[in-house]
Amino acid sequence: MEHNFQPQAITDGNGKIRFVSSRTGSASLDNYPDFTQAAGIATRQVVHIKVQLSGQNYNSRPESYFGAPQQSAPVMASGSGVILSQDGYIVTNNHVVEDASDIQVVLTDKRTFQAKLIGRDPNTDLALIKIDATGLSPVKLGNSDEVQIGQWVLAIGYPLSLNTTVTAGIVSAKERSIGLIGSKEQENNQEGASSAASSAVEAYIQTDAAINPGNSGGALVNTNGELIGINAAIASQTGGYQGYGFAIPVNLTRKIVDDLRKFGTVKRGLLGVSFPTPATEDEVLRQRGISPESVKGVYITGVQDGSAAAAAGLKEGDVIQSIDSVKVNSSVELSERIAMHHPGDQIKLSYLREGKGVNTIATLKGQAAENLNASTGPSINEIYNKLGAKFAPLGPQIKQRYQVNSGMVVTAIARGGFFEQIGIQPGSIIVSINGTEVNNPIELNKAFMTATQGTIRIACITPDGSKIIFNLSLGA
Known part of the structure; x- marks a missing residue:
């Protein structure tokens, strides 16, 4: 909608000339939404989360989550969270608190609390934490089923470790699957951590509201200040905002956090x-x-x-x-x-x-x-046939060329297989399966078989050096 403002000279009662602006066209400022009330409500309900990670765990995180840089020493990372109750329950992303040795929550009034991990669900990228506080301002939950493409939304969080930041945009799409979440099997479940369930669930709300590193776990709200999604990811070539943000719908979030609060894990029904x-x-x-x-x-x-x-x-x-x-x-x-x-x-x-x-x-x-x-699920041979590919271990020259320490190279592609359908070429490198590095046929088979009830998430480097992550669904 275009607005033209042109200065016009008028004479006041004293004969002096002054300039005012007159708007041409039929549009009025009343056509623009007022976000002040929604922002004022929701910003009090979004918190800053600071976590300490070991270098090893930090490096294992996929770069697709807000383009996190690779580091080797223990580091502090940060994200956002949304207050769910007056007594300190807070929802955030799993990838914000996963493998964290220490979690701190900073409220908008600058009070800082140590947080306890209640549970997390890698298959939806959601986690529930709690702080020992009372009298907090919980968010009002909206209904993500009622979200319409084109409606105004606000993204609220702590991007780039700044103070609370509010950006506005519209809902660009619904039910988006971007192949980011995988079923990461936990060999050593720690107290409060949920085990990986059967398959990844991606049904994102897509928005063009500006989202940047640190917004993970923050709120996506409507113009009434009601929570409609938890900000989770961006699609970007640079790791910064490029107009594509993704949020987990609040209706799914509600079920997941209720389970985590009651059971410490997610009780998910399976259709098969x-x-x-x-x-x-x-x-x-x-x-x-x-x-x-x-x-x-x-x-x-x-x-x-x-x-x-x-x-x-x-x-x-x-x-x-x-x-x-x-x-x-x-x-x-x-x-x-x-x-x-x-x-x-x-x-x-x-x-x-x-x-x-x-x-x-x-x-x-x-x-x-x-x-x-x-045993009734896909056999390893059936999985290979579905993929339509053959693999071999990486040699030292290939590892050096692509700067990787692990992986299997694709040596052949079969017609009609999954790899051919999505354009994976011979010479591509499979770096990990469901977050597990693979170096030989035994590790590759084991990684495939741990996901025979759900989704196979594959991290790959193409012959030109591009890094991609994609999912192969085996069921729901």
Whole structure:
């Protein structure tokens, strides 16, 4: 909307000439939203989180989270958090507090508290901490299902270790999956840490509100000051703001933090179906002779034996169209809807089979039940066939060229496999699987098999030196 301001000369009652500005055009300042009330409310509810990390743990963090630099000595890192209760419960990102040896929280009035880790969930990148305080101002939770593309939002946090900062923008997209979260298996679970669940859940709200390093765990609020998301990531070539920010929807956040508060871990219901990732869905459908635009819902490529989906009668080739009467148009929406439920919850599924609508009730199972049937999941050979690639250990010259200490090189790509579909070329280097470094076939097999119930997250360096991270979904 363009506004033109032109100076005009007028004569006052004393005959003196003065200049005033007159606006041309039909627009009025009343058309602009007033963010002062929302900012005034929400800034009191966002805190600064400071953590101490060992050099080793700090280096293991993916650079895609706000472009964190590599360091070797013990360092202080920082992020943001949102107050959930008067007695000191605070939500933040898992990657803010993961591997932290010390967590401190600084309130807007400069009071500093030692924080305790209550629990964390790597599969949604959320964590819950608590400080020993009373009389705090908790945020009011909104409804992320009601968020509309184009609506105004505010991003609030502590970017670049500055004081509370508020930026404005709009919702650019919903249900975004950017392949950032992976299922990092925890070999030594510490007290208060949740174990990695079955699969990553990414259903981000995308915004162009300026987000920078340090905004992790901060608030995305609407113009009423209500929390609609937890700021989590940016897409950037520089590590700084380039117009693409991502926030975890508050409806999913509510379920995760409630579980962490009650159990210290996340109780996630599992349906037990496989489907293509958003990046490969169209290609997978075309390979099966299906026009992507004809699929109105989520196409199921597999059903795990003994799963909730199998008990409900779902089969490969079915198209799930709604859960509890809420339409699902993508695998991202399906994963988010399932992730909001607990084991034992019953959900109503509507799906298409050979063009005919079918309704059924599925009783979701838990992670423990699914693990009992792990032998029915994909075998290592099936995973390799799905990837469509062969691998070999790195030689010292390649390690030196790409400045890496670990990895497996892709030696061959099979037609129709996942790697071919997303454009991975021979000569690419697989650095890690689900956050675990791989150096030989044994480590590679082990890393793949630990994720046979969920998502395989692959960190890769392409032959031209570009660093990419992508997910291969094995189910939900």
